[in-house]
Amino acid sequence: MTLLSPEVIAVLMLDGILFFFASLAFLLSLRIVLRWDERATTPLQYTLQKQAYLVATVIAFIFYLKLPLFLFFIYTLDLLSNILPGAMCAAGVTTATVYGMPLFGLKIANLYLFGLWLAAHRIDMGYPTMPYTRVKFLAYLLLFPLFVAEEALELLHFFGINPHVIVSCCGTLFSAAKSSAVSAFVSLPLPVTLGSFYGLFGLAVWAWRKQRPLLSALANLLFVPVAILSLIAFFSTYVYEMPHHHCPFCLLQADYRFVGYLMYAFLFFGTFFGMAVWLAKRMGYEGWRKWLLFSLIGDFLYVALVSYYPIAFYLKNGVWL
Amino acid sequence: MQKEGLNMVEVKGVSKVFNAGRPNEMTALEDVSFAVGEGELVILKGPSGSGKSTLLSLIAALQKPTRGEVVVANEPVSRFSEDFAALYRRRKIGFVFQKFNLIPSLSVYENIITPLLPEKLDEEALKERAQRVMETFAIAHKANEPARNLSGGEQQRTAIARALVNDPPIILADEPTANLDADLSHAFLSYVGQMKEEGKTVIIATHDPLFFDLAITDREIALRNGKMEGA
Amino acid sequence: MKNLFAFALGSLLRRGAKNLFIFVIFFLMVFVLASVFMVTHALKKEMFTTLSALPQITVQRIVAGRQTQIGVERVERIARILGVSQALPRVWGFYYFPRAGVNYSIVGLESFGQQYRADLQKAADLYVEKLAAEDVMIVGPGVKKSLAEHFYPESFLFVKPDGSLKKVRIAGVFKPQTVLESNDLILMENSLVREIFGMDESMATDIVVRVPNKEEIPTVARKIREIYPDTRVITREDLRISYQNVFDYKSGIFLALFIVAVFTFFIILYDKASGLSSEEKREIGILKALGWKIGDIMRVKFFEAAVISLTAYLLAVTTALAYVFMAQAPLLKHLFTGFSVLKPSFALSFSVDVGTLALIFFVTVPVYIAATLIPSWKAATLDADEVIR
Ligand SMILES: Nc1ncnc2c1ncn2[C@@H]1O[C@H](COP(=O)(O)OP(=O)(O)O)[C@@H](O)[C@H]1O
Ligand SMILES: [Mg+2]
Numbered sequence: 001m002t003l004l005s006p007e008v009i010a011v012l013m014l015d016g017i018l019f020f021f022a023s024l025a026f027l028l029s030l031r032i033v034l035r036w037d038e039r040a041t042t043p044l045q046y047t048l049q050k051q052a053y054l055v056a057t058v059i060a061f062i063f064y065l066k067l068p069l070f071l072f073f074i075y076t077l078d079l080l081s082n083i084l085p086g087a088m089c090a091a092g093v094t095t096a097t098v099y100g101m102p103l104f105g106l107k108i109a110n111l112y113l114f115g116l117w118l119a120a121h122r123i124d125m126g127y128p129t130m131p132y133t134r135v136k137f138l139a140y141l142l143l144f145p146l147f148v149a150e151e152a153l154e155l156l157h158f159f160g161i162n163p164h165v166i167v168s169c170c171g172t173l174f175s176a177a178k179s180s181a182v183s184a185f186v187s188l189p190l191p192v193t194l195g196s197f198y199g200l201f202g203l204a205v206w207a208w209r210k211q212r213p214l215l216s217a218l219a220n221l222l223f224v225p226v227a228i229l230s231l232i233a234f235f236s237t238y239v240y241e242m243p244h245h246h247c248p249f250c251l252l253q254a255d256y257r258f259v260g261y262l263m264y265a266f267l268f269f270g271t272f273f274g275m276a277v278w279l280a281k282r283m284g285y286e287g288w289r290k291w292l293l294f295s296l297i298g299d300f301l302y303v304a305l306v307s308y309y310p311i312a313f314y315l316k317n318g319v320w321l
Numbered sequence: 322m323q324k325e326g327l328n329m330v331e332v333k334g335v336s337k338v339f340n341a342g343r344p345n346e347m348t349a350l351e352d353v354s355f356a357v358g359e360g361e362l363v364i365l366k367g368p369s370g371s372g373k374s375t376l377l378s379l380i381a382a383l384q385k386p387t388r389g390e391v392v393v394a395n396e397p398v399s400r401f402s403e404d405f406a407a408l409y410r411r412r413k414i415g416f417v418f419q420k421f422n423l424i425p426s427l428s429v430y431e432n433i434i435t436p437l438l439p440e441k442l443d444e445e446a447l448k449e450r451a452q453r454v455m456e457t458f459a460i461a462h463k464a465n466e467p468a469r470n471l472s473g474g475e476q477q478r479t480a481i482a483r484a485l486v487n488d489p490p491i492i493l494a495d496e497p498t499a500n501l502d503a504d505l506s507h508a509f510l511s512y513v514g515q516m517k518e519e520g521k522t523v524i525i526a527t528h529d530p531l532f533f534d535l536a537i538t539d540r541e542i543a544l545r546n547g548k549m550e551g552a
Numbered sequence: 553m554k555n556l557f558a559f560a561l562g563s564l565l566r567r568g569a570k571n572l573f574i575f576v577i578f579f580l581m582v583f584v585l586a587s588v589f590m591v592t593h594a595l596k597k598e599m600f601t602t603l604s605a606l607p608q609i610t611v612q613r614i615v616a617g618r619q620t621q622i623g624v625e626r627v628e629r630i631a632r633i634l635g636v637s638q639a640l641p642r643v644w645g646f647y648y649f650p651r652a653g654v655n656y657s658i659v660g661l662e663s664f665g666q667q668y669r670a671d672l673q674k675a676a677d678l679y680v681e682k683l684a685a686e687d688v689m690i691v692g693p694g695v696k697k698s699l700a701e702h703f704y705p706e707s708f709l710f711v712k713p714d715g716s717l718k719k720v721r722i723a724g725v726f727k728p729q730t731v732l733e734s735n736d737l738i739l740m741e742n743s744l745v746r747e748i749f750g751m752d753e754s755m756a757t758d759i760v761v762r763v764p765n766k767e768e769i770p771t772v773a774r775k776i777r778e779i780y781p782d783t784r785v786i787t788r789e790d791l792r793i794s795y796q797n798v799f800d801y802k803s804g805i806f807l808a809l810f811i812v813a814v815f816t817f818f819i820i821l822y823d824k825a826s827g828l829s830s831e832e833k834r835e836i837g838i839l840k841a842l843g844w845k846i847g848d849i850m851r852v853k854f855f856e857a858a859v860i861s862l863t864a865y866l867l868a869v870t871t872a873l874a875y876v877f878m879a880q881a882p883l884l885k886h887l888f889t890g891f892s893v894l895k896p897s898f899a900l901s902f903s904v905d906v907g908t909l910a911l912i913f914f915v916t917v918p919v920y921i922a923a924t925l926i927p928s929w930k931a932a933t934l935d936a937d938e939v940i941r
Contacts, residue, residue, distance in 0.1 A: 005800040006589070006807045007907075010915045013811055017922050039400075041385045043341075049403060050933040053846050057929060065918050072914055075907055083796050085789065125847075128396075128405040163793070383841060383937045404845045411843025422838045425831075426566045436842040438555040447555070483842070 005083075007076040008158055014069060015151050018062055025058045026144045029137040036134050052133060056121050059140065062147075063114040070107060071261070074252060085166045090249040092167045097160035103153040108224075110150055112272060113143055119276040123285040132283060186233040186246055197230040201303050204274060208296045213281040216292060220274030223299070227267055231306060238309035243321045263305055270298020327394075329491060329522040330357040330380060335389035335399075337375050337547075349375040350547045352389070357524060359490070362517050362537055365526040367544035373526035374419070376544070377493050380524065381414050382406035393491070411436060415484030415521075417494040421476045423483075425469035429460055432468050433483045454482040458512070474505045481512055492516055494525045498532075506531055513537070556848060560855035567832075570824070571856075575864050577817060578920060582868035583875075585810055586912050590876040591884055592803045593908050594900045599795050603788065607760035609773055610786045619784070621755040626780060630761060633775050635768040641756030643745045647710065647738070652698045658738045660745035675739055679723055683741045688723035694735035696725050713750035720744065811915065818923035826927040833934055840936035853928030854921070861920040865913060877902045 077090035094100035124132040200223045207216035251260030274295035280288035337350040350372045382398045391399040455461035458478040498506040543550040613622040624641045631639040643660035707721040773785045
């Protein structure tokens with residue numbers, strides 16, 4: 001093993017703990033799904049009810065640990081970029097193995113999914129008989145393989161990094177010259193990129209005006225990738241004030257006053273509630289209108305923050321990059 | 322002597338079997354049915370082991386019946402999830418336990434406010450509510466005394482104050498005078514009268530003859546071996 | 553929420569003895585970990601500062617697997633390689649002073665010539681006249697001190713390879729850019745260094761090469777290897793990565809051991825937290841009978857765990873800061889530097905970053921909370937009906 005850095009060890013250890021808990025929750029969920037009987041007064045049912053609390057607590061623990069751990073993970077990649085020749089930030093380290101990119105995507109997806117699960121759980125707890133119990137635990141059974149896949153990719157990634165192979169830095173990774181999906185988006189004409197970005201935001205606003213949860217969920221679901229890609233393609237260059245520096249990671253560094261953390265926090269907050277509101281409405285949760293508003297606020301703050309950079313740049317210099 | 326008006330507590334064909342299917346199977350209650358109207362005082366009597374405590378705990382949704390149903394204010398509380406059962410106890414039930422069950426290391430005030438802590442109340446509201454019941458039951462002067470230093474009578478008054486602090490419509494008391502001398506038992510009786518006057522529904526499980534054939538009692542239910550006598 | 557938090561605090565205090573025990577052990581573990589990481593972090597930073605002053609490429613001659621002197625005529629040829637802006641011979645070495653039991657690094661300067669390092673250039677400019685005119689040296693503060701301690705306040709007698717003595721006067725004290733490296737440093741004129749080490753005029757210790765375009769460094773290094781197959785060509789980047797690896801490796805091994813210790817502790821803790829006293833069980837039963845939800849009780853348990861672990865963490869980190877940077881990490885520092893007595897002492901300069909604190913946090917606090925998760929669930933789901941009997 002070539003990368004025995006303390007940070008990697010810490011991440012792997014926490015992965016181990018999370019895996020233990022997630023598996024425990026999986027086994028208990030399996031039993032709940034198979035044996036749950038709302039009307040029964042048997043000791044088994046009673047035990048299952050108690051175990052349902054354990055599962056929910058464990059999932060909450062996983063989610064609330066995964067949130068900051070995600071940031072620590074990026075930080076770790078940033079550190080590793082110091083020992084990988086060629087890498088300047090986490091982007092280079094991510095592409096050091098073929099698993100890096102899928103790992104990242106899965107990590108983000110899992111954050112949303114665990115969060116949505118918790119939201120559904122909260123709503124369900126609001127009913128006297130917890131009518132969604134079986135569905136909820138069934139959903140977790142489906143979520144678990146994704147979690148395992150994430151952990152597996154993470155192991156493959158960390159153990160697969162070869163510190164002697166030169167990797168690319170973000171400058172070349174996200175440049176228009178490269179032939180990857182990301183680069184394809186970067187090289188899209190600007191009106192298309194920005195049109196879809198602001199268009200989807202407009203759709204989300206409209207969904208709020210018309211109080212339409214499904215529309216909000218769809219708009220926000222699409223908004224996540226479009227926001228990230230347009231950040232890479234357009235907005236990030238204005239944060240760096242360099243026309244060819246396209247990178248979603250350098251934003252997180254001290255040089256740019258850690259503004260990336262704020263951006264991603266807004267984006268997550270807004271899109272998460274934007275999707276959760278559909279679930280809330282479907283489950284008959286009365287507070288869904290509030291969630292729709294949360295989503296609007298989060299989305300708006302994100303859009304305002306990223307738009308600030310090009311506008312400020314233009315006002316200051318009188319030209320676009 | 323069923324009163325007119327809303328049924329506060331309905332016990333419908335309730336049975337409770339412990340350790341079902343095992344050698345130590347024990348039927349604590351068998352097909353018990355009755356209803357208690359709002360504002361009524363019901364005495365639940367019977368010898369030790371007849372199922373009184375079990376019945377109270379079913380009404381309080383601390384346990385679930387094996388068969389049958391408990392309905393309180395038209396809600397099927399015996400089918401509630403644990404969380405809803407807890408919420409129901411917090412909002413609707415004041416419980417006076419047999420051994421008072423105060424937390425010995427907490428002060429009188431802290432004991433009294435424990436039922437309110439999970440609610441979103443500020444310090445002021447907590448103090449105000451506690452003060453009210455502490456004055457009613459003449460225990461305010463001991464507010465900061467740890468419960469372990471209290472005399473029997475003070476413990477009793479603290480326990481009653483705690484049961485009433487969330488202003489519940491239903492009071493359940495399990496052998497409230499079992500550990501008290503005659504004077505204190507009489508004092509308790511007068512508190513019961515006070516509660517009834519306030520319109521509370523009161524159910525007292527006891528085998529203390531002091532409670533038998535009282536004028537203020539609306540109804541007496543006698544249990545023997547888990548069955549209602551004369552049913 | 554606020555009320556439950558206050559209740560949790562009260563409950564911690566009410567069971568003071570048990571919680572104090574946990575607190576102290578947890579505190580000690582975090583303290584050890586934090587101290588080790590702070591020392592390594594400070595050393596690492598020191599190393600990298602030193603490193604950034606190193607030449608981009610160093611060329612050494614290797615004979616029979618050992619480094620030996622290199623001919624100065626090679627400088628010319630290397631300087632002609634495309635992309636190289638400058639190549640300079642260096643004359644330097646270690647001088648062992650038996651009475652003090654220390655090694656000094658003697659580095660030669662070409663007076664009136666160009667230096668490969670900005671700080672050396674400054675020193676050379678400052679003392680150029682003196683260095684050229686007479687046999688003098690400029691020393692680091694550590695050297696000045698140890699020489700004075702052995703009664704050489706103004707000059708020193710070097711023993712040459714043939715056994716004869718060479719008297720050199722101290723002309724000044726070198727203002728160090730970084731303490732770790734320059735503390736034991738002695739600067740002299742190149743010819744004087746050669747005389748003390750008995751080196752030939754045509755020889756140097758190694759050759760340093762400057763390459764303005766970073767991207768060309770690997771190519772230049774390869775070319776030098778091709779022209780002079782008997783050389784070892786070291787780039788700064790190689791050094792940086794290998795230093796980083798050594799540090800990571802050391803602290804990685806340490807962390808792995810530490811995690812084993814943490815888990816042992818948490819198994820003990822798990823055991824302690826699971827075994828509730830009958831008094832605690834009764835208390836939980838009462839709370840549930842009074843209308844607390846399972847979630848309320850778990851929240852209180854979580855608050856208790858969070859308060860213990862966070863306060864222990866904060867206290868341990870502050871104590872470690874004081875221990876490492878104010879007290880200069882007695883015992884621990886030498887364990888990690890490995891210099892111990894052979895080099896004059898140096899100071900750990902204050903350096904902490906959010907990342908290190910986050911690392912320490914992640915391997916302790918969440919693990920602690922994880923260990924209390926199942927016990928508090930067990931406690932919160934105890935049957936409440938027992939208290940009514
Ligand atoms: N959790 C339990 N497990 C087994 N048996 C129980 C349990 N709780 C009560 N019982 C039994 O049920 C019967 C009724 O008990 P209880 O309701 O406490 O009677 P009472 O309060 O009238 O004295 C007793 O025989 C008692 O032993
Ligand atoms: Mg009893």
